[in-house]
Amino acid sequence: MLQAAAFYVLSAVAILSAFMVVSARNPVRSVLFLILAFFSAAGLFVLLGAEFLAMILVIVYVGAVAVLFLFVVMMLDIDFAALRQGFLSYLPLGGLVALIMAIELAMIGSLWVSAETAQFALRSPTPEGVSNIEALGAILYDDYVLFFQLAGLVLLVAMVGAIVLTLRHRQGTKRQDVGRQVRRTREESVEVVDIKSGEGIG
Amino acid sequence: MNDFVTEFGPVGGALMSVAQILGFMVVLLVSLAFLLLLDRKVWAAVQLRKGPNVVGPFGMLQSFADFGKFVLKEIIVPAGADRPLFLLAPLMTFVLAFISWAVIPVAPGWVIADLNVGILYVFAISSLGVYGIIIGGWASNSKYPFLGSLRSAAQMVSYEVSIGFVIVAILVMAGTLNLSEIVEAQGGGFWNWHVLSLDMLPWPAVLITIPMFVIFFVSALAETNRPPFDLPEAESELVAGYQVEYSSTPYLLFMIGEYLNIVLMCALMTVLFLGGWHAPIDVPPLTWVPPVIWFALKVFLMFFMIAMVKALVPRYRYDQLMRLGWKVFLPTSLAAVALMAGFVVYSNAGA
Numbered sequence: 001m002l003q004a005a006a007f008y009v010l011s012a013v014a015i016l017s018a019f020m021v022v023s024a025r026n027p028v029r030s031v032l033f034l035i036l037a038f039f040s041a042a043g044l045f046v047l048l049g050a051e052f053l054a055m056i057l058v059i060v061y062v063g064a065v066a067v068l069f070l071f072v073v074m075m076l077d078i079d080f081a082a083l084r085q086g087f088l089s090y091l092p093l094g095g096l097v098a099l100i101m102a103i104e105l106a107m108i109g110s111l112w113v114s115a116e117t118a119q120f121a122l123r124s125p126t127p128e129g130v131s132n133i134e135a136l137g138a139i140l141y142d143d144y145v146l147f148f149q150l151a152g153l154v155l156l157v158a159m160v161g162a163i164v165l166t167l168r169h170r171q172g173t174k175r176q177d178v179g180r181q182v183r184r185t186r187e188e189s190v191e192v193v194d195i196k197s198g199e200g201i202g
Numbered sequence: 203m204n205d206f207v208t209e210f211g212p213v214g215g216a217l218m219s220v221a222q223i224l225g226f227m228v229v230l231l232v233s234l235a236f237l238l239l240l241d242r243k244v245w246a247a248v249q250l251r252k253g254p255n256v257v258g259p260f261g262m263l264q265s266f267a268d269f270g271k272f273v274l275k276e277i278i279v280p281a282g283a284d285r286p287l288f289l290l291a292p293l294m295t296f297v298l299a300f301i302s303w304a305v306i307p308v309a310p311g312w313v314i315a316d317l318n319v320g321i322l323y324v325f326a327i328s329s330l331g332v333y334g335i336i337i338g339g340w341a342s343n344s345k346y347p348f349l350g351s352l353r354s355a356a357q358m359v360s361y362e363v364s365i366g367f368v369i370v371a372i373l374v375m376a377g378t379l380n381l382s383e384i385v386e387a388q389g390g391g392f393w394n395w396h397v398l399s400l401d402m403l404p405w406p407a408v409l410i411t412i413p414m415f416v417i418f419f420v421s422a423l424a425e426t427n428r429p430p431f432d433l434p435e436a437e438s439e440l441v442a443g444y445q446v447e448y449s450s451t452p453y454l455l456f457m458i459g460e461y462l463n464i465v466l467m468c469a470l471m472t473v474l475f476l477g478g479w480h481a482p483i484d485v486p487p488l489t490w491v492p493p494v495i496w497f498a499l500k501v502f503l504m505f506f507m508i509a510m511v512k513a514l515v516p517r518y519r520y521d522q523l524m525r526l527g528w529k530v531f532l533p534t535s536l537a538a539v540a541l542m543a544g545f546v547v548y549s550n551a552g553a
Contacts, residue, residue, distance in 0.1 A: 028340060034289075035333070057364075063329025067336070067359055071352070074340050131318055133379065134442035145266070 007047055027073045035066045052133045126201035218224035223314060227300060233498075234461055235265035241461075241509045243277035244503050246417025248513035254452045275450035280342060283447065287341035292452040294461035299466065302327040306469050307382040309479045309493040320381040321369055321481030324470065325362075328425065331463060332358045335427075336480050338456070360527040362425040368418045371410070372396055372474050373543045375403070385478030395477035403545045410538045410545070419507070422467035424527065426460065428508060430515040431523055435542065468504035469497075476500045 017036040024030045038061045045054035130138075140148045210218050237264065238253065246253030254261035279285055305320040317323050332355050339351020375396060376384045384396075393400040397415045398408055407514040424431040435443040445456055472478055477500075479493035518526070 010447070026284075027289075028443035032337070051319045052322070055319050055326045059322070059329050063326065063332070063362070064359060067332060067355055070336055071355065073350075074336075074348075134320065176525075178525075 007044070010040045010043040010047070013037075014044065019179060028070065031066065031070050034069070035062055038062050038066065052136055100182060127134050207373035218500060219314075225302075226303065226314060227314050229337070230300070230303060230462070230465075231458075234458065234465060235269070236262070237465060237502075237505055238265045238461055240505070241512070244460055244506065244509040245513045256278050269454065272450055272454035277451060278343065278447075280447050284341040284343065287337050289452060291341060292448065292459070294337065295331065296455040298304060298327055298331050298334065299313040299459040299462035301539030302466055303462075303469075305381055305415045306430070306466070306473065307385055307478065310382075312494060313382060316380065319379050321373065321379050321384070321474075324381075324466075325366065325369060327447075328466075329362055331459075334456070334459065335444050338448070342444070342447040344447055347439050347444045347446045350435065350446070354427055357427070357431065357433065357523060357527075358425055360524060361531075362532035364417060364535045365397065365421045365425060367532070367539050368414050368421070368474055371414055371539045372534070374475070374539065374543050374546055375399060375411075377546075381473050385473055385480070388477040389480045389484075391484055392477065392482040395475060395480075396474040407542070407545045410541055411475075413534065414538055415471070417535055418471060418475070419504075421527075421531060422464075423470065423508065423511060423524065426464045426467055427475045428464060429512040430518050432517065433523060464508060465501065465505060471504050472497060472500040476504075478541075522527045529535045 014037050017033040017040065020033040021030050021037065025035060040059060042054040042057045042198075045051070045057060206544060209215065242264075243253040243261075254264035257263045257267040279288055301349050302324045304314040305323050307316070330421055335354045335358075336351045339347040339349075339354075340503070342348070370386070376387050378384060378387075387402075388395050392398065394402075399411050423429075427433075427435065433443075435445070437542070445453060448456060479495055479497045481488040481491065481493075
């Protein structure tokens with residue numbers, strides 16, 4: 001009973017905050033509601049017994065990705081009132097996309113609910129006596145290791161691409177080179193000059 | 203909690219676990235009051251001052267006097283501030299600082315929630331800690347807090363990466379994510395602690411584990427915005443960073459949260475590297491001491507070191523901070539993870 005109560009509270013919070021993401025007037029608040037939605041989704045994962053996924057969701061999405069969102073939204077001075085003006089003209093298209101997604105979700109949901117097909121939908125059920133993380137690790141690193149590594153490579157290429165796009169060598173800036181600072185010796189940096197009184201360096 | 207339910211029934215069990223949590227919180231807060239005093243006393247001693255010495259014997263009650271002062275003052279919310287978020291930020295910092303303690307094992311079986319993913323839980327909660335600061339800085343609607351919160355967020359996100367890799371290396375070594383099991387694997391003597399780990403791995407592993415401990419220590423300083431990485435507060439440039447507009451109880455909550463996070467990092471270092479509740483050597487006079495005392499002593503030692511760092515080291519420049527995090531710690535800890543995995547595979551194959 002406690003689990004059912006937790007499920008309804010978490011899903012209600014998730015749905016409400018997802019709604020607030022699109023309806024909040026202030027963009028920073030939208031992002032904060034998005035974070036709340038992520039967080040409730042993580043709670044739902046815990047209820048499903050997928051605690052590893054829940055923690056990863058919090059660490060990656062809430063702890064890193066949403067921080068960057070918040071950064072951008074806080075620093076950009078976007079006039080959201082102007083963005084909202086096209087709301088009615090975009091409504092039919094947006095409504096259509098939402099409808100299609102709702103139908104697809106309902107189809108997936110019906111697959112899960114019917115008892116005979118539920119086991120089929122679960123490709124590899126968690127084996128008995130093995131923790132969630134070990135089961136996931138076994139699947140990722142034993143059965144699908146090639147795809148896992150390929151996914152990593154794709155991410156690496158994306159990262160290199162992002163760096164190449166933003167890397168700019170500016171001329172004339174002074175950079176700190178710690179290696180050079182450490183390698184500096186007394187001989188090359190200090191010069192003792194014997195100046196006669198009243199003559200100056202000349 | 204499940205043990206309580208089987209022992210005292212559903213209602214009694216729930217009450218017992220609430221009592222357990224409250225008791226732990228009270229112990230934490232009282233210890234925190236004295237650790238805060240220790241911090242100030244160490245700082246003063248290094249600078250040849252006396253430090254707080256008026257309230258109570260040797261100034262022992264100074265923290266409680268400060269507490270009373272903060273609570274009794276008026277809460278001021280700036281006119282341009284986003285009121286709900288302005289008050290939410292310190293609450294978030296405070297609550298998040300407490301809930302990560304739920305999985306820290308202080309003695310055999312003395313843990314509120316013995317999670318299977320304990321270390322990931324701590325990591326997740328500490329990555330949430332940045333929100334208290336960002337929201338606080340933004341909701342103040344003022345320049346210095348905003349700049350301070352931006353700095354702090356960038357800093358915390360950067361150093362979380364190297365903390366994460368150090369934790370991964372330890373996990374590879376221990377083979378579990380449960381904090382109690384990590385501590386249990388370190389029993390028998392100080393040479394078995396993960397900072398040396400001479401029983402599990404061939405001796406050259408020491409060349410990885412000791413630098414990992416150092417990286418974790420320095421990253422913990424940066425993660426908790428402690429000197430020499432207290433750039434978000436940098437009073438000479440930003441007045442006091444994200445806390446400028448805060449006064450009275452909200453400020454107190456920020457400060458308690460910050461210090462509690464520091465102590466949490468000390469506890470994590472104790473659990474991950476220094477053998478948790480285990481005595482340094484398993485011989486009678488040392489094993490008579492209760493495990494929780496050993497745990498507290500190690501946390502105390504780590505906190506003393508952090509306090510000394512605050513007193514001794516000048517503040518880093520911001521670009522130096524970022525360079526240290528991304529160009530020094532990140533590659534080093536990444537290489538250490540790879541090497542450590544190699545050691546573990548090698549020693550398992552040999553055994």
